[in-house]
Amino acid sequence: MLARPRARRLVESPERASQAIDWRELAECRGWTEKGVDPWFPQNLSDPTAYDVAARICACCPVAQQCLDAAMAVEGAIHGRQRSGMFGGLTPEQRYALYRRRGRERSQDKDVA
Numbered sequence: 001m002l003a004r005p006r007a008r009r010l011v012e013s014p015e016r017a018s019q020a021i022d023w024r025e026l027a028e029c030r031g032w033t034e035k036g037v038d039p040w041f042p043q044n045l046s047d048p049t050a051y052d053v054a055a056r057i058c059a060c061c062p063v064a065q066q067c068l069d070a071a072m073a074v075e076g077a078i079h080g081r082q083r084s085g086m087f088g089g090l091t092p093e094q095r096y097a098l099y100r101r102r103g104r105e106r107s108q109d110k111d112v113a
């Protein structure tokens with residue numbers, strides 16, 4: 001059984017389809033899980049190449065930015081280790097790093113203003 005974290009459900013959930021997320025129709029990963037293959041949620045996370053296949057597919061995805069934005073919105077401040085899967089071409093750790101960097105940038109903007 002493949003993991004279905006909530007961010008993944010955002011990509012595949014028909015309930016959310018009415019929220020102007022037509023971008024999902026263009027996702028490169030669309031239909032992969034039906035084949036029983038899900039390189040976006042690798043089983044062996046200790047393998048340094050675990051996300052390589054997903055990363056290559058995401059790199060060609062025309063809606064990678066929308067995917068990343070959706071995942072970041074859903075995950076919010078969830079700690080890096082509690083995130084899972086690859087979205088927008090970023091691993092959970094990379095998304096958490098992006099979240100923290102954006103937070104620092106927001107703080108710096110407030111300090112300047």
Ligand code: SF4
Nearest residue numbers: 027029058061067088
């Ligand atoms: S960026 Fe990757 S995970 Fe996101 S929709 Fe595209 S292929 Fe799927």
